[in-house]
Amino acid sequence: MEATNVYDSLYNNMKQRFTVVSGEKEYTLGGYMMMKANEKQEKKNLPATITETRPAALASVLSFVNRKLAVKEQPAPEKTIKAFPFRTAFSAACSALVICTLMFSFGTLNSLVFGKGEEGGYIALSEEKEAPETEKDYTYEEKI
Numbered sequence: 001m002e003a004t005n006v007y008d009s010l011y012n013n014m015k016q017r018f019t020v021v022s023g024e025k026e027y028t029l030g031g032y033m034m035m036k037a038n039e040k041q042e043k044k045n046l047p048a049t050i051t052e053t054r055p056a057a058l059a060s061v062l063s064f065v066n067r068k069l070a071v072k073e074q075p076a077p078e079k080t081i082k083a084f085p086f087r088t089a090f091s092a093a094c095s096a097l098v099i100c101t102l103m104f105s106f107g108t109l110n111s112l113v114f115g116k117g118e119e120g121g122y123i124a125l126s127e128e129k130e131a132p133e134t135e136k137d138y139t140y141e142e143k144i
Helices: 002-017 029-044 054-069 086-113
Strands: 019-022 025-028
Touching (some): 002 019, 025 029
Antiparallel strands (some): 019 025
C-alpha cells in the first residue's frame, strides 16, 4: 500500500501545483490560461473609440525626430596625414611619365612618317614650285 500512497501523494502534490483557484472555482492550469486568453480576445473584439489628439501626436513625432537627430556621442577626431604618401606620389609620377612618353613617341613617329620638306611644310601637303632664276645665281664675282 505504500506504493499506492506514494503515487497518490505525488498526484495530489501535482494537482495542487497545477490547480488555480479563482473565486470559488478550481481550474486546471491549462483551462485557466485558455479562459484568460478568451477574455482578452473578447476585449479586443470590442469596438474602439477613436479620439483625435493631434497635438500629442505632433509632439510625439517631434520628440522622436529630436531623439534621432540628437548627438549622443562626440564624433571621433579626424585623422590627419602623419607621413608623406609616397605610394600615391609615385603612382602619380609614373602616370605622368607614361603620358609624356606616349606624347613624345607619337610626335616623333609623326615626324618620321610625314617628314618635312625643304621649305618647312609637309611633303604630302607641299606643292613643288620652281624658284625663279636670277642672274646672280650664275655669275661669279671676284672679290678684290
